[in-house]
Amino acid sequence: MSVIGHVAVNVFKESVRDKVLYNLVGFATLLIVVSYLLGQLTAGQDVKIIKDLGLAAIATFGLLIAVFIGIGLVWKEVERRSIYSLLSKPMRRDEFILGKYVGLALTLFVNVAIMTAAFYVVLAYMDTQFPDAVRASWPAPATDPGMLRAIALIFFELLLVTAIALFFSTFSSPFLSAALTVGLWVIGHFNRDLRNFEAVVKSRTAAYLARGLYYVLPNFSAFDIKTQVVHALPVPASYVVSTAAYALVYMALLLAAAVAIFSRRDFK
Amino acid sequence: MDAIRTEALTKDYRVGFWRPRRYLALDSLTLHVRQGEVFGFLGPNGAGKTTTLKLLMQLIYPSSGRAEILGRPVGDVSVKRRLGYLAENPYFYDYLTAEELLQYFAGLFGYSAVERRRRVSQLLDEVGIGAERRLQLRRFSKGMLQRVGIAQAVINDPDVVFFDEPMSGLDPLGRREIRELILRLRDRGCTVFFSSHVLSDAETLCSRVAILAGGRLAAAGDLSEMLAFQARAWELVVTGLSDTVLEKVTTSGQVVRATPLGAQRYALELPLSAAPDRLVTNLVAHGAQLVSLNPIRETLEDFFVRQTGAAPRDRGLEPVAR
Ligand SMILES: Nc1ncnc2c1ncn2[C@@H]1O[C@H](COP(=O)(O)OP(=O)(O)O)[C@@H](O)[C@H]1O
Numbered sequence: 158m159s160v161i162g163h164v165a166v167n168v169f170k171e172s173v174r175d176k177v178l179y180n181l182v183g184f185a186t187l188l189i190v191v192s193y194l195l196g197q198l199t200a201g202q203d204v205k206i207i208k209d210l211g212l213a214a215i216a217t218f219g220l221l222i223a224v225f226i227g228i229g230l231v232w233k234e235v236e237r238r239s240i241y242s243l244l245s246k247p248m249r250r251d252e253f254i255l256g257k258y259v260g261l262a263l264t265l266f267v268n269v270a271i272m273t274a275a276f277y278v279v280l281a282y283m284d285t286q287f288p289d290a291v292r293a294s295w296p297a298p299a300t301d302p303g304m305l306r307a308i309a310l311i312f313f314e315l316l317l318v319t320a321i322a323l324f325f326s327t328f329s330s331p332f333l334s335a336a337l338t339v340g341l342w343v344i345g346h347f348n349r350d351l352r353n354f355e356a357v358v359k360s361r362t363a364a365y366l367a368r369g370l371y372y373v374l375p376n377f378s379a380f381d382i383k384t385q386v387v388h389a390l391p392v393p394a395s396y397v398v399s400t401a402a403y404a405l406v407y408m409a410l411l412l413a414a415a416v417a418i419f420s421r422r423d424f425k
Numbered sequence: 426m427d428a429i430r431t432e433a434l435t436k437d438y439r440v441g442f443w444r445p446r447r448y449l450a451l452d453s454l455t456l457h458v459r460q461g462e463v464f465g466f467l468g469p470n471g472a473g474k475t476t477t478l479k480l481l482m483q484l485i486y487p488s489s490g491r492a493e494i495l496g497r498p499v500g501d502v503s504v505k506r507r508l509g510y511l512a513e514n515p516y517f518y519d520y521l522t523a524e525e526l527l528q529y530f531a532g533l534f535g536y537s538a539v540e541r542r543r544r545v546s547q548l549l550d551e552v553g554i555g556a557e558r559r560l561q562l563r564r565f566s567k568g569m570l571q572r573v574g575i576a577q578a579v580i581n582d583p584d585v586v587f588f589d590e591p592m593s594g595l596d597p598l599g600r601r602e603i604r605e606l607i608l609r610l611r612d613r614g615c616t617v618f619f620s621s622h623v624l625s626d627a628e629t630l631c632s633r634v635a636i637l638a639g640g641r642l643a644a645a646g647d648l649s650e651m652l653a654f655q656a657r658a659w660e661l662v663v664t665g666l667s668d669t670v671l672e673k674v675t676t677s678g679q680v681v682r683a684t685p686l687g688a689q690r691y692a693l694e695l696p697l698s699a700a701p702d703r704l705v706t707n708l709v710a711h712g713a714q715l716v717s718l719n720p721i722r723e724t725l726e727d728f729f730v731r732q733t734g735a736a737p738r739d740r741g742l743e744p745v746a747r
């Protein structure tokens with residue numbers, strides 16, 4: 158296994174030992190309790206609510222892991238000085254950064270995979286609880302595999318969030334990194350509005366500025382196709398692929414910047 | 426080829442946020458360490474020892490000057506394969522066990538799983554970590570962490586090792602074990618470069634030393650040849666010394682100072698010029714018993730103060746143990 162692989166496995170181990178996976182228990186419990194309650198209230202009229210809720214929960218829990226582990230990944234090693242021993246081993250600083258990133262991506266993948274499995278189990282159970290007449294009124298079957306597209310884009314969004322958190326954490330404190338990452342995530346969800354800014358304002362400068370920001374800031378709204386899949390509206394595969402590619406390119410640029418900053422740093 | 430070479434290595438820190446000032450932590454250090462020697466890098470706290478080691482590990486970058494290890498610039502991955510480093514007060518991932526930590530580090534050198542297991546268990550035996558190796562490092566005492574730190578530094582059978590204050594925080598037994606380990610490394614042909622603020626650590630181990638003070642090289646060479654550290658007096662501890670005998674030797678000038686330690690038990694300071702054996706024989710003939718006889722040497726601090734006529738600029742200077 159390469160150096161990057163060893164560092165990544167250690168990140169994964171740390172997240173497991175730090176009980177990050179308890180997060181999953183929280184997710185599953187929430188999902189089951191809420192779907193049970195909703196099933197009682199709505200008599201199964203709307204499986205859509207469960208789908209909405211499940212997808213939103215996967216996105217939110219994933220975001221929590223990405224931000225909270227992402228901001229501490231590099232900072233903790235530097236602050237506690239464990240990095241001293243690590244970097245004296247045959248490794249370059251870029252390998253360190255990439256290893257950390259891959260490790261967190263792996264953690265996120267496992268988490269999202271388990272949450273997805275739990276989600277489908279709950280949906281499959283709901284499916285058995287209602288008569289055919291009720292199920293026929295649903296826009297899509299309970300265990301509609303089309304939702305996997307939304308989950309795939311959630312995962313790519315998380316990869317991008319992780320890269321942002323890691324980037325900030327190479328030079329700032331966890332608190333600041335968290336604030337900046339969450340801030341960027343929020344702005345990124347309103348990114349679409351920037352594009353149409355010029356229709357609203359008179360000033361050309363403001364319009365150009367908005368256009369510029371639209372291209373520079375991450376466009377997180379593009380990753381959100383939850384509503385479409387829940388309503389069984391078609392989402393072309395090409396859209397999923399190009400959005401994923403966008404995430405990968407953006408992420409690569411962020412990691413390159415993180416490496417550039419980190420490689421010049423003095424460890425106090 | 427030298428094991429370690431630095432040429433005018435300099436590190437300037439910028440301190441203060443609003444009005445940054447330059448702070449010269451290391452000033453033009455030029456040092457050559459030969460292969461296979463145990464080299465003591467000495468100096469009081471704040472002298473710049475850790476700064477130098479961090480520069481050699483490329484954990485920080487020099488403001489100017491150069492450093493090479495085994496003929497290659499520092500930071501070179503092929504060189505890192507051949508070196509080991511123990512940081513000052515090392516910290517390791519507290520969620521790993523000692524065994525897992527060493528496995529992880531061994532993996533970074535590309536050893537196979539079988540080889541990793543073999544090395545790790547052998548090393549843990551060697552540094553005296555028994556059943557605790559299955560405990561998470563958060564449960565380890567400072568002394569045990571230091572042992573883990575030593576083990577991780579030599580996991581690759583390095584050609585050069587860098588130990589930053591390896592004895593600090595260890596009890597006398599621990600210090601002796603480290604000393605023995607350093608000698609074993611030397612016997613294997615490994616170059617050992619270690620820092621210490623305690624002179625006696627170096628006396629028993631080093632062929633050559635460098636003494637750093639206030640970021641500058643104050644002296645370098647053979648410790649035995651450094652006049653500064655020759656004995657300046659003798660300290661003789663005796664029991665059963667009667668007051669009359671004590672008074673006689675004090676007034677005759679054979680004893681410069683007598684410090685009572687207990688009933689008829691004294692520490693006597695003798696001038697270096699007089700051979701102490703005559704006095705010892707004399708005292709024994711008058712019923713006293715010899716407890717110990719030791720040369721009194723200058724400490725690093727004494728040396729430093731005499732060299733520069735000032736105390737080290739460090740904020741929290743610790744007394745130096747002899
Ligand atoms: N990151 C830093 N910023 C500012 N000053 C520093 C920094 N690190 C060390 N120093 C200063 O540099 C000097 C040398 O420190 P150090 O190399 O740790 O000494 P030693 O290891 O010999 O005790 C000290 O006065 C210390 O306060």
Ligand SMILES: [Mg+2]
Pocket residue numbers: 471474475476513590
């Ligand atoms: Mg130090």
